[in-house]
Amino acid sequence: MKHRGAGVLCASAALASMLLAAAPAPTKSSLPAMSFAAATQMKLANGVIIASQPSADVPVVGVQVFVPGGLVQQPGNKAGIASVTAALVLQTKVEGSTTLSQAAALAGGSVSFTLDPLDTRYYLECHEADFARLFHDLRVALGHPDVSQLAAQRTQAIANANALTENPLEAAYAMVRQVRYRGTGFALPDQGSSVTIAGLSGADVAAFVASYTHGAGTIVALEGAVTQPLTAAAAHEFESLPASTPAPAPTPNAVVRLHQIVAHRNVPAPWVAVAYEAPGQYSSDFAPMLVIEALLGSGGDVHSFNYTSNELAPQDFVGAYYQYEVSPGSMIVFLGGANENLDQSVRDLETGIARLRGDKITATLISEAKKTALGDYFLSVTRFDDLAWLLGRSAASQEGVAFENNVPQRIMSVKAADIQRVARRYLTKETIAIVLPASAGR
Secondary structure (H helix, E strand, O other): OOOOOOOOOOHHHHHHHHHOOOOOOOOOOOOOOOOOOOOOOEEEOOEEEEEEEEEOOOOOEEEEEEEEOOOOOHHOOOOOOHHHHHHHOOOOOOOEEHHHHHHHHHOEEEEEEEEOOOOOOEEEEEEHHHHHHHHHHHHOOOOOOOHHHHEEEHHHHHHHHHHHHHHHHHHHHHHHHHOOOOOHHHOOOOOOHHHHHOOOOHHHHHHHHHHHHHOOOEEEEEEEOHHHHHHHHHHHHHHOOOOOOOOOOOOOOOOOOOOEEEEEEOOOOEEEEEEEEEEOOOOOOOOHHHHHHHHHHHOOOOOOEOOOOOOOOOOOOOOEEEEOOOOOOEEEEEEEOOOOOOHHHHHHHHHHHHHHHOOOOOOHHHHHHHHHHHHHHHHHHOOOOHHHHHHHHHOOOHHHHHHHHHHHHHHHHOOOHHHHHHHHHOOOOOOOEEEOOOOOOO
């Protein structure tokens, strides 16, 4: 889960140095029309989207397969079904007694999953010569996860759930989601709870698989040493999916008032998460909110709190976190840690938000923030799997694969009036989650 290190501005420092002080004069720079390589996409008769972005300099193929079954779609009493199902997919035997994970590793590649709000992503990276075989293995496992491994995966999932419960950042994030996404599966912990996980059955796994086995909403995004035969092979694997549409994702209950929630954890110092509504990634307000995130001091990119099969949860995250892969999105500012004056940080945040809603942000400051937002956007795709993720997200938009190149242009076009308008529209009715040391108040 990628997040900024100690050298990145924390929220309080950013508010002091960016919102409350003058920034250095900007330098003029031109932005190319194409920030990313040329890409193409096609839609199969059943609704599956195949997108590809070849690169002659990369000797491997990377593919993200998006299936329309994510955290939002989890039933309230089945929290954890998305993560358990995805783990079973990786442990499904696909070549004799060899599991999908083992088959990829034996070929010098890798396979992993990531739980997103509206879908689950499976990432496969391998040599071109192994792609057709391993991609077929992945498609088979997606449709028929090995439920004989269910007991073992439930045990592992419960251990993961218990561990994440003690993480103050995850606790604060979970409390924010509980309020802002009530009525959907995204209000529940990514990993589920020990109670819900223990009750998951093979029938539950089969029902979740059926819920995402649709042409519409399935996206295959290919990067690297992609050739026309490989693209055709990918299309062939998914052309047999039913030409149907998944059930609409549940809509969260509207947040109509301020909320404050408190939890206690075994931590040396308190943490606070202050959350506001934010636009989704396909909204016309997306670019202005990216600039606002830069003004607030980004702590990391949208992947920072993803639940994945191959990375650990963040232990230290201070700054703004923009979750835009769900609708409505959320702008969450994390404050805390042993070296932070929490009261002062909260006051700085309140002052900064008031400045954003007002009309006192200078042109120089906005120019610097746009450069920062642009840099953050590019830094969110520093890895091969990130490129395939962005390609898939772009292919799902109304603009298609052109979306990833249009966003930088929109960031640089943001004006002061856009920032004020977006701040006034979204940065209200905050949800405040407070994580206190267990000894405090107990």
